[in-house]
Amino acid sequence: xxxxxxxxxxxxxxxxxxxxxxxxxxxxxxxxxxxxxxxxxxxxxxxxxxxxxxxxxxxxxxxxxxxxxxxxxxxxxxxxxxxxxxxxxxxxxxxxxxxxxxxxxxxxxxxxxxxxxxxxxxxxxxxxxxxxxxxxxxxxxxxxxxxxxxxxxxxxxxxxxxxxxxxxxxxxxxxxxxxxxxxxxxxxxxxxxxxxxxxxxxxxxxxxxxxxxxxxxxxxxxxxxxxxxxxxxxxxxxxxxxxxxxxxxxxxxxxxxxxxxxxxxxxxxxxxxxxxxxxxxxxxxxxxxxxxxxxxxxxxxxxxxxxxxxxxxxxxxxxxxxxxxxxxxxxxxxxxxxxxxxxxxxxxxxxxxxxxxxxxxxxxxxxxxxxxxxxxxxxxxxxxxxxxxxxxxxxxxxxxxxxxxxxxxxxxxxxxxxxxxxxxxxxxxxxxxxxxxxxxxxxxxxxxxxxxxxxxxxxxxxxxxxxxxxxxxxxxxxxxxxxxxxxxxxxxxxxxxxxxxxxxxxxxxxxxxxxxxxxxxx
Amino acid sequence: xxxxxxxxxxxxxxxxxxxxxxxxxxxxxxxxxxxxxxxxxxxxxxxxxxxxxxxxxxxxxxxxxxxxxxxxxxxxxxxxxxxxxxxxxxxxxxxxxxxxxxxxxxxxxxxxxxxxxxxxxxxxxxxxxxxxxxxxxxxxxxxxxxxxxxxxxxxxxxxxxxxxxxxxxxxxxxxxxxxxxxxxxxxxxxxxxxxxxxxxxxxxxxxxxxxxxxxxxxxxxxxxxxxxxxxxxxxxxxxxxxxxxxxxxxxxxxxxxxxxxxxxxxxxxxxxxxxxxxxxxxxxxxxxxxxxxxxxxxxxxxxxxxxxxxxxxxxxxxxxxxxxxxxxxxxxxxxxxxxxxxxxxxxxxxxxxxxxxxxxxxxxxxxxxxxxxxxxxxxxxx
Numbered sequence: 001x002x003x004x005x006x007x008x009x010x011x012x013x014x015x016x017x018x019x020x021x022x023x024x025x026x027x028x029x030x031x032x033x034x035x036x037x038x039x040x041x042x043x044x045x046x047x048x049x050x051x052x053x054x055x056x057x058x059x060x061x062x063x064x065x066x067x068x069x070x071x072x073x074x075x076x077x078x079x080x081x082x083x084x085x086x087x088x089x090x091x092x093x094x095x096x097x098x099x100x101x102x103x104x105x106x107x108x109x110x111x112x113x114x115x116x117x118x119x120x121x122x123x124x125x126x127x128x129x130x131x132x133x134x135x136x137x138x139x140x141x142x143x144x145x146x147x148x149x150x151x152x153x154x155x156x157x158x159x160x161x162x163x164x165x166x167x168x169x170x171x172x173x174x175x176x177x178x179x180x181x182x183x184x185x186x187x188x189x190x191x192x193x194x195x196x197x198x199x200x201x202x203x204x205x206x207x208x209x210x211x212x213x214x215x216x217x218x219x220x221x222x223x224x225x226x227x228x229x230x231x232x233x234x235x236x237x238x239x240x241x242x243x244x245x246x247x248x249x250x251x252x253x254x255x256x257x258x259x260x261x262x263x264x265x266x267x268x269x270x271x272x273x274x275x276x277x278x279x280x281x282x283x284x285x286x287x288x289x290x291x292x293x294x295x296x297x298x299x300x301x302x303x304x305x306x307x308x309x310x311x312x313x314x315x316x317x318x319x320x321x322x323x324x325x326x327x328x329x330x331x332x333x334x335x336x337x338x339x340x341x342x343x344x345x346x347x348x349x350x351x352x353x354x355x356x357x358x359x360x361x362x363x364x365x366x367x368x369x370x371x372x373x374x375x376x377x378x379x380x381x382x383x384x385x386x387x388x389x390x391x392x393x394x395x396x397x398x399x400x401x402x403x404x405x406x407x408x409x410x411x412x413x414x415x416x417x418x419x420x421x422x423x424x425x426x427x428x429x430x431x432x433x434x435x436x437x438x439x440x441x442x443x444x445x446x447x448x449x450x451x452x453x454x455x456x457x458x459x460x461x462x463x464x465x466x467x468x469x470x471x472x473x474x475x476x477x478x479x480x481x482x483x484x485x486x487x488x489x490x491x492x493x494x495x496x497x498x499x500x501x502x503x504x505x506x507x508x509x510x511x512x513x514x515x516x517x518x519x520x521x522x
Numbered sequence: 523x524x525x526x527x528x529x530x531x532x533x534x535x536x537x538x539x540x541x542x543x544x545x546x547x548x549x550x551x552x553x554x555x556x557x558x559x560x561x562x563x564x565x566x567x568x569x570x571x572x573x574x575x576x577x578x579x580x581x582x583x584x585x586x587x588x589x590x591x592x593x594x595x596x597x598x599x600x601x602x603x604x605x606x607x608x609x610x611x612x613x614x615x616x617x618x619x620x621x622x623x624x625x626x627x628x629x630x631x632x633x634x635x636x637x638x639x640x641x642x643x644x645x646x647x648x649x650x651x652x653x654x655x656x657x658x659x660x661x662x663x664x665x666x667x668x669x670x671x672x673x674x675x676x677x678x679x680x681x682x683x684x685x686x687x688x689x690x691x692x693x694x695x696x697x698x699x700x701x702x703x704x705x706x707x708x709x710x711x712x713x714x715x716x717x718x719x720x721x722x723x724x725x726x727x728x729x730x731x732x733x734x735x736x737x738x739x740x741x742x743x744x745x746x747x748x749x750x751x752x753x754x755x756x757x758x759x760x761x762x763x764x765x766x767x768x769x770x771x772x773x774x775x776x777x778x779x780x781x782x783x784x785x786x787x788x789x790x791x792x793x794x795x796x797x798x799x800x801x802x803x804x805x806x807x808x809x810x811x812x813x814x815x816x817x818x819x820x821x822x823x824x825x826x827x828x829x830x831x832x833x834x835x836x837x838x839x840x841x842x843x844x845x846x847x848x849x850x851x852x853x854x855x856x857x858x859x860x861x862x863x864x865x866x867x868x869x870x871x872x873x874x875x876x877x878x879x880x881x882x883x884x885x886x887x888x889x890x891x892x893x894x895x896x897x898x899x900x901x902x903x904x
Contacts, residue, residue, distance in 0.1 A: 003632035007618065014620035080616040084677070087582045088633035089606040513584035515539065 004085070004098025005105060008072055012106050021064055021110055028056045029117045042134045046122055046142050050474040057114050058381050058470065061107055065385045066408050068103045069392020074401035077512060086512050093504045100386075100393055100500070107385045115378045119371060140271050141321060145373035145478040146364040148275070149257045153357060154244070156198045160428060161234035162226075169193070170201040170233075171214045177205040199240035200233070207232055245354050247347040253355070257363045259331055259339040268329020270366035274322045274343060275475075277359040280351045286317040289353065292346040295324055299332040299342070309346060319475070321364070331365075367478045376479040377469035383491040387464060388412065390496050394503030398510060415461045421454040463490040527560040529685055529716045530581055534590035537576050537740075550576040552740035553590065558718065558733075560684075563711045565727035565734030566720040573740040574720045575613065578689055581718070582610055594685065606634055609683030613690040613720075615670035619663030623654050623673050626662055627680055634681040641680070647824060648676035651706075653699075667694035675703065686710060687718045692726050704730045728752070 012018050033049045073096070076082040085095055126143055129135040159165050176190055186194065204210045210232050217225045247253045259267060280289055292309035296302040303324045304310045314320055324330040332338055341363055347353045355361060391411055395404035424430055429447025467487050472479050537551040551573040558564045566574045579585040581592055583599035597604040617626055627645035628638075636644070649658050652672035657665070662673060671694050678686060688707070692700040707717050707730045721727055727734050728748060735745040744751060765773070770788065777786050 003629060007621075007629055010625075011618070011620060080612070080614070081618060083579075083582075083584050083612060084610070084616045084630070085633065086584060087605055087608060087610045088630060089602050089604075089635075090633050091602050511585050513579040513582075 001090075001094040001098035001101060004090070004095050005102035008068075008099050008102025009106055011072065012068065012102075017064075017068070018106065018110075021060070024060055025057060025110060025114050028053055028060065029114060029121070032056060033121075042126070042129050042131075042138045043142055046125065046138055047474045049122065049125075050118070050142070051470055053114075053118055054377070054381070054470045054473065057111070058384065061110060061381075061385055062388050062412075065103060065107060065389040066392045066412070067405065068106070069100075069389040070396045070401055070404040070408055072099050072103065072396075073393055073507070074396035074399065074404050077396075077510070078400060080513070083512050092508050096393060096397070096500070096504050096507050100389055103389045104382075104386055107382065107389070111378055111382055111385070115374060119374055122370075140323075140366075140476075141273070142474065142476045143370040144366060144476045145368035145370060146273070146476050147367040147478045147480070148362040148364050149259055150360055150362040151255050151257065154198065154240075156200050156237065156240060157357060159200070159237055161237060162230040165233050165237075166201065167214065167229070167233070169197070170204050171211060173197050173201055174205040174207075174211045178208065178211065199243065200236040203236040203239050204232060207236075241357070245357055245360075247345060247353045247355070249347055249350050249352065252344055252346045255343045255345075255361055257341040257343065259341065259363070259365070261339040264329075264331045264333045264339050267365040268331050268333065272324045272330050272366075273364040274324055274361060275319060275364050276355060276361035277317065277319045278353050278355050279316045280349065280353050282316055286315050288313050288315050289349050289351075291353075292348060293322060294344040294346075295330060295341065296332065297342055297344055299337050299340075300334070301326060301328075301330050301332045303330055309344075319359075364477065370473075370476070373476075373479055374473060376481070376484050377473045379484055380467050380469040380479065380487045380491075383487055383496075384464070387491050387496050387499065390499040390503065394499045394506070397503045397507035415457075416465060418458055418461050418465075421458050424450050424454040425458065460495070464495050466490075528557050528596075529560050529562075530556070530558040530564075530592070530594050530718070532556050532577075532581070532590065532592040535577070535580065535587055535592050536589040537573075537580060537585060538588040550740050551580070551587075554735075554737070554740070554742050556735055556742065556745060558716060560716055561711060561714045562733060563707055563717040563719060563731045565731035566718065566737065567722070567724065567727055567734050568737035568743075569722060572737040574722075574737055575689060576740075577737070578687055578718065578720050582608070582687060606681060607684040609678035609681060609686045611671075611674050611678040611686075611688045611691055613693065615662070615665075615667070615674055617662045617670065617674060617677070620661055622661050623649050623658040623676075626673055627677055630677040631680040636681065644680055645676075648679060649673075652676045653702075668696060668699060671695055672699065675706075683715065685716045685718070687720075689720045690722070691719065692721070692723060700726070 032052050033045075036045070036048045036052060073082070076085075082095075086092065122143065126135060126138050129138065173193060176186075176193065181190075210229070213225055213229045213232070217229060274293070274295070278289075278291075280287070291312050291314055293312070294303070294307075294309045303326055305326065310322070312322075330341065332340055343361060343363075345353075345355075345361075388408075392404065392408045395407045395411075399407060428451065429444070430450045431444060431447055467479075467483065469479055471477075533555050534553045535551055535555070536549075536553050538546050539548045539550055541547050554573070554577070566577060568574050576585060580587050581594055581599050583601075583605070586600075592599060594601075595604050595607060618629070621629060624645055627648055628641050631641035631644065632638075649655055652675055654669060654672055654676070657669060662670060665673065671691070675688075675691065678688070686707075688703075691703050691707075695703065704726065707719065711717055711730075711732075717730075719727060719731060731748055733745070733747050734751060736743045736751075760773075774786055774788065778784065
């Protein structure tokens with residue numbers, strides 16, 4: 001397979017494709033930063049440079065990989081050059097993989113210098129900063145690898161009323177609560193039930209009609225009764241979600257972040273940050289709001305140092321980071337609270353403040369250098385390029401060059417545009433929701449099919465696109481080795497393997513000397 | 523030098539081209555049966571669209587038969603290891619235009635897992651053999667059609683194949699190049715290589731093939747040895763050195779009396795245009811040695827010549843006269859007709875009356891034996 005890879009590389013070089021790509025990358029790396037307008041801070045500038053240069057590099061190499069993947073095979077088949085290779089003692093799967101390998105070597109040859117250039121340019125920029133404070137900020141918040149810890153997402157986050165909802169358990173719990181026993185009267189079975197109960201189920205136990213409806217449905221499972229049960233479950237879920245996300249005016253919310261106790265001492269040596277994003281029903285017209293934060297209440301590691309709330313007026317719908325600065329670190333290091341960071345937020349505005357669960361607050365702590373993190377980020381980009389190249393090769397295994405290109409771009413566009421599919425899952429179907437109740441009036445089998453399809457596609461696309469290396473790098477967040485291994489498994493082994501198997505199969509079946517490219521396989 | 527070992531066997535081979543929807547579009551090959559034995563030079567003849575190329579591409583595994591069966595060295599044409607024994611020169615240049623001669627040979631050689639030193643060695647010999655020594659650093663895309671054929675031929679021989687499939691090998695070549703190709707084919711056949719020659723140039727096939735199959739409309743119209751296919755059973759040709767008028771009259775009288783026919787003609791044999799051209803060029807070359815582009819008259823690569831190089835100069839002549847000597851091995855001998863028996867008797871009588879040098883019955887070939895021997899010796903470097 002190596003001779004084919006080498007020949008593929010040679011083609012890219014001789015046709016000046018590499019030169020064109022190299023020039024384009026030079027423009028991206030050295031030219032794009034000159035065009036960007038940041039907020040004036042070194043941190044903001046570097047974040048923009050990272051975002052745009054790495055984003056543009058990914059886009060450019062992605063398009064190039066797709067183009068080469070489609071062209072190298074389809075063109076050689078159409079121009080009959082592949083006949084000369086196919087009559088030699090080399091299995092077709094080796095030819096196919098050789099082509100892939102050649103393009104990937106080229107990608108590596110372009111991506112590595114680009115990454116190095118970005119790294120050294122940014123390092124040079126950081127080193128040349130005269131303002132020590134700005135430099136420290138840049139090194140602590142961007143040119144760094146920071147791990148994050150969040151509150152675990154509750155298991156009920158993806159429950160839907162009627163589906164995946166533990167109705168029997170919720171009913172049993174509601175009945176138990178209705179008995180009005182005191183704490184020491186519970187049997188061990190009842191106690192374990194209470195221990196396992198979640199927030200939505202607890203909410204339902206406060207609705208006596210829930211148990212009545214379930215008992216009624218047991219006797220006569222009429223559609224209206226079932227719809228009423230689902231409506232209550234939906235309300236309970238919404239309430240639970242709201243209680244996790246919404247802070248009403250005059251109220252306070254509390255988050256707890258658990259850090260590995262063994263890591264506490266190391267983590268306390270470096271600055272720790274609270275990262276969050278909120279909205280106040282003003283997604284389309286963001287404004288500034290008063291935020292009051294307090295960390296470490298009930299422990300000796302309080303922030304701010306006076307033990308009160310830190311007041312700040314900041315904008316909604318963007319990420320913020322607060323440096324939790326304290327001598328000796330902010331993470332509690334003694335007793336039962338070792339590694340447990342409590343964060344409180346108080347809302348003194350006249351509007352509710354929402355912290356979306358997906359972008360929920362997180363604690364960031366120093367975990368390593370920027371260089372290693374950049375390398376891991378580039379590797380994820382490299383995996384993407386590998387899959388994109390495989391898609392191009394797969395399409396060209398049985399289609400002509402223009403059709404293969406069209407199809408490959410189509411696959412990429414659809415897989416990257418999952419908004420509609422997410423909406424279908426969110427709205428539980430394609431027939432729309434009743435905006436008064438916030439739910440669907442009636443589910444059809446079409447809805448079920450659409451939901452199943454959407455979920456399947458989303459799980460596949462999430463396997464591939466569920467990483468954001470550029471975003472992580474520009475915000476100094478760690479791309480862990482585990483993430484890298486997961487990405488490799490999902491993108492290269494699973495999806496890449498599937499696409500490659502399909503491509504090789506089609507290429508194996510293809511008659512390379514058909515007189516007409518539109519003629520079918522035998 | 524053919525043996526009974528079957529190299530290619532096809533039974534009921536059929537190929538139907540279909541459109542995207544699976545509807546039959548063209549019946550390219552229609553149930554053909556044939557066998558090719560080791561050491562044979564087997565010709566595929568037929569007009570355009572007769573199914574020659576389709577048959578070739580099926581036996582190379584580039585097309586898959588719709589019906590029937592074909593084996594190459596007892597394996598499917600798609601069997602990867604079997605391909606290590608095959609060399610293929612397609613009808614057009616399907617080479618990578620951005621590679622130069624060296625790189626082209628090296629690339630295809632690497633697909634045969636030939637180590638790099640051996641590849642370089644063979645590439646040197648092959649490039650010299652096909653006369654591209656002066657153009658080895660030029661990209662194939664810059665080559666003329668003839669030069670592309672030459673480099674195409676070189677790549678087809680990099681693995682010293684047991685079976686060589688040549689699709690219109692002389693297309694685009696000058697007469698010298700054509701002759702070199704034909705000589706090479708015969709060299710390879712002498713070494714026990716099997717050659718499939720697909721061509722619509724009848725002279726090519728006639729000059730080098732042991733057997734030929736004529737296709738038309740995807741079906742076999744005729745198949746057999748060249749002598750079987752070409753023999754004219756209703757006439758006899760006698761070739762002799764220049765005869766005196768008296769001798770001529772006596773011969774003619776004897777023949778007329780024997781056959782009872784006045785349709786007896788006497789003329790001076792002519793050499794064919796190819797021989798004439800080669801002679802002229804050879805003379806010109808002796809005067810001016812330099813030319814641009816591809817050159818000719820190079821020795822066959824050592825690894826391709828094997829032990830067959832010794833008496834190379836006589837080979838083409840032997841082959842050209844073979845048609846008169848009888849069928850090749852494996853072919854059923856023909857029963858002589860009554861007219862031929864009479865002719866043989868007459869010749870025997872003539873031989874007694876006036877001894878003459880041994881005659882070769884090969885219309886248009888072998889007339890200038892010394893010239894041809896000299897030429898071939900030059901081509902083969904012997």
